[in-house]
Amino acid sequence: MAIKKVLSLSVLFVLVIITVLLAVQIFGDKKSREREEYVSASDFGADGEDLEDDAKAIQKAIDHSHSSKIGKVRLTGNHHYVIKSGLHLKEGVELELGQNTKIYVEGNFRAIVLEKNASITNGIIEVTNAEFDSEVIYLNGREKFWSAERTRVHNVAIINSSGSNKGKAINLYAKGPNHFISFVNFSEINIAGFEYGIYLKSEKPPGDEYSFINGNRFTNITLDNCLTGIAIDSSISVPNESTGNQFTGIQIQLTEKTEKAIYVSGSDNYFEAMIWDPHEIDQTVSLIEFSPESMRSYLRTNLESDYIEDNGESNNLTYYSAIEKN
Numbered sequence: 001m002a003i004k005k006v007l008s009l010s011v012l013f014v015l016v017i018i019t020v021l022l023a024v025q026i027f028g029d030k031k032s033r034e035r036e037e038y039v040s041a042s043d044f045g046a047d048g049e050d051l052e053d054d055a056k057a058i059q060k061a062i063d064h065s066h067s068s069k070i071g072k073v074r075l076t077g078n079h080h081y082v083i084k085s086g087l088h089l090k091e092g093v094e095l096e097l098g099q100n101t102k103i104y105v106e107g108n109f110r111a112i113v114l115e116k117n118a119s120i121t122n123g124i125i126e127v128t129n130a131e132f133d134s135e136v137i138y139l140n141g142r143e144k145f146w147s148a149e150r151t152r153v154h155n156v157a158i159i160n161s162s163g164s165n166k167g168k169a170i171n172l173y174a175k176g177p178n179h180f181i182s183f184v185n186f187s188e189i190n191i192a193g194f195e196y197g198i199y200l201k202s203e204k205p206p207g208d209e210y211s212f213i214n215g216n217r218f219t220n221i222t223l224d225n226c227l228t229g230i231a232i233d234s235s236i237s238v239p240n241e242s243t244g245n246q247f248t249g250i251q252i253q254l255t256e257k258t259e260k261a262i263y264v265s266g267s268d269n270y271f272e273a274m275i276w277d278p279h280e281i282d283q284t285v286s287l288i289e290f291s292p293e294s295m296r297s298y299l300r301t302n303l304e305s306d307y308i309e310d311n312g313e314s315n316n317l318t319y320y321s322a323i324e325k326n
Contacts, residue, residue: 037070039072041058044064049079049080053082053085078101083105091118093118106129111136114139124159132160132166135167136167137170145182153186156189158192172213177211178205180210187219189221200242210241218247225253225257227260228258229250229258234293250271254275262289262299264290264294266294271300
């Protein structure tokens with residue numbers, strides 16, 4: 001009887017051990033699968049609590065995410081990460097921040113370069129150095145951005161808190177032969193304190209080649225205390241055009257430093273913009289300007305016509321007085 005009892009307890013003990021081991025294995029496998037879905041920059045030495053440079057650690061996480069094809073790097077929590085050199089966000093990699101996670105940009109350098117099919121989601125990117133006079137988020141047309149990719153910037157705040165009003169928050173640039181940026185999505189973005197909030201520039205490439213920045217979408221964007229909110233600098237058409245870019249749900253807060261809310265070249269660009277506190281600006285200054293190199297662009301705004309200068313061809317402007325009459 002005693003032997004049977006001992007055997008029963010032994011069997012029970014073995015079953016408990018097996019159950020525990022299986023549970024540990026299953027939980028471990030689950031955690032392993034979860035970790036395979038993203039790379040944590042903290043595993044590569046990014047601290048998030050001190051003021052040391054985290055740029056190399058974050059870049060190592062990006063490189064590993066790219067080479068392993070995991071495709072996502074996370075910086076989470078209410079932490080702050082410092083970069084003293086630029087990050088190169090490689091093709092197919094998403095940099096995902098927590099809602100209130102911060103990246104401090106300390107110095108004068110291009111902060112984040114996006115390759116095609118890369119993306120940035122959530123968080124705050126804050127310029128803290130008054131010497132900064134570069135770009136925070138930069139796309140170059142040599143990457144040949146097109147509709148087949150998932151390149152995007154979403155739910156990000158880009159702030160220059162240094163008080164300098166220097167640099168560009170978002171810069172799209174195309175110059176070389178057959179360089180282009182098209183069908184990239186920018187959404188739910190707050191920008192404050194820069195020389196240019198959003199800057200699109202297409203330059204004439206050598207020879208008979210083309211460069212263009214066409215068909216990009218900027219949705220639900222707030223621009224505050226920028227010298228120029230949005231600027232498109234290109235020819236009216238080929239060889240260096242910026243055409244069919246859409247800016248909807250735009251809110252622009254003017255300050256006494258503002259020089260221009262919107263400057264437009266290129267053709268068939270589309271703007272729906274609410275402009276706040278124009279009384280902050282000398283009324284003799286045009287806040288929205290369509291250059292001689294603009295054509296068939298559309299504007300709907302709350303501003304009165306005195307603040308709008310149209311030097312282009314066949315632009316469609318709907319402003320305050322027209323709205324009142326209708």
